[in-house]
Amino acid sequence: MDLLKKYLDNERIEGHHLFLIFTSLFIVISSVSYYSGMLALFSAMVFYISFVVGKRLYSILGLNTLNEGTSNLKDKIKYNINYSKHTIFGLILMIFGLTFIVLDILWAGGIPLLDLTSKKNLSPLYTMLSRLLILGWAIVVASKLSLNKKKIIIYSFIFSSTIMLLGYRTSVMVMLMSILFIIYYSNKIKNRELIFFTIGIFMLLLFLSILKLYILGSGGIPLVSRIDLTMSVFDIIAHNFNGVFNGYLTYSAIYSYLGKSLGPRTIIANSIGIHDVTITPTIFGAVIGDYGTLGIVPYFGLLGIFMGLFYRISKNFKGIYLGVYSVILSYLLIAIETGILDLDVIIYYVFGFLLCIYVILKKFINK
Known part of the structure; x- marks a missing residue:
């Protein structure tokens, strides 16, 4: 019991743990075939092992000598991390985001949360x-490392x-999950609090799912029905569309925002004979549909x-690095259902990659 308590207090729950746990839950909850379930589990295991390799790569590249062990703002300033600039950049993004929320609602002619018909009129851009x-x-x-937890x-x-x-719902979940990861990896909360807040977010998601089913007048078990449907689509892709799309889903994720292609989820729906709706293929279905089973290893x-x-x-390093990482980790966990098939999410991953390159270059330039 003491050992468990010590683990809950000290050991960090990391991205690869969560990805494997969430994937396993999707497999167990759904009625997916054994073949597709094994493909999903294998994908998660490849990601898990590779994540550990990536963590090790940090030390191999000698990046730990840049900022390892510095836990307060004064120490980090020595490494030319200007958190004020990071904060200003974040505030600018927030202003843009709030502005486009207002513009999107005006464009739709109603508030989509209260009027589902207006949701169809939202501008994708x-x-x-x-x-x-x-x-x-x-x-x-x-x-803002000194920001009060309650205010956050x-x-x-x-x-x-x-x-x-x-x-x-996805945007709400990403917002809450990313902030939860930030305060967790900033050591402002421990594992037990993380579990508590996670349960709270899950209950919120459950409430939103029930609310949506009520508004639509649909039946089914909240969340479970959605997971089962999504995994059944993955099942269809794994058996019938293995490598068929040849990268077109990724292409359409980018070019659909330019009006040059249908959205990837619309393409998937049309491919299995469903029209006028979009369907999420899971991250596994998107990869297998685009690159085939052999694409699992290099992708994950x-x-x-x-x-x-x-x-x-x-x-x-905290700052912009932790902010971006927490957002893309949140999107990754949600992508277990939705896939990484949105232009802005892809851009966030590219941005995160560029931040990694910047830190690596900084290491060798400062030698």
Whole structure:
């Protein structure tokens, strides 16, 4: 019992742990076939191992000599980390995000949360830019290391309520999850508090799911029905569309925002004979549909190495690094259902990769 208590107090729960746990839950809860379930589990294991490799790469590259062990703001200033600039950058992103939330609602002619018909009129571009509020707030919280935990939680719920007006649960979940990761990896909360807050976020998601089912007049078990549907789509892709799309889903994720392609989730829906709706394929379905079963190893291998390396960087440098990492980790966990098929999310991953490159170059330039 004491050993368990010590573990709950001291050991860090990291991204690869969460990805494997969430993937396992999706497999257990759904009625996915054994074949597809094993593919998903194998993908998660590749990511898990690669994440550990990425963490190790941080030390191999000697990045730990840059900022390892510095836990307060004064120490970090010595390494030319200007948290004030990070904060200002985050605030600018927040202003852009809030502005485009207002513009998106005006464009739609109603508040999508209260009027589902107006949700169809939302501008994809405005909606994408409105999510800058999430990234901006995450960067601000990660940069202002002295910010009070209670204030962080209160403001996070206020901003979550604001972005909730657009009617997308995913944005709300990413906002809350990313802030939770920031305060967790900043050592402001311990494992037991993390579990407590996670349960709270889950209950909120459950409430939003029940509310949506009620508004739509649909039946089914909240969350479970959604997971089962998504995994069944993955099952179809794994058996019938293995490598068929040849990268077109990724292409459409980018070019659909330019009006040159249908959205990837629309393409998947149309491919399985469903029209007028979008369908999420899971991250596994998107990868297998685009690159085939053989694409699992390079995709999740490279993704895991990147996330492991970025985790170590963000944990030690905080600021914009931790803000961006927490957002893309949140999107990654949600992508277990949705896939990484949104232009802004892809841009966030590219941004995170560039931050890693910057830190690596800084190491060797300062030699």
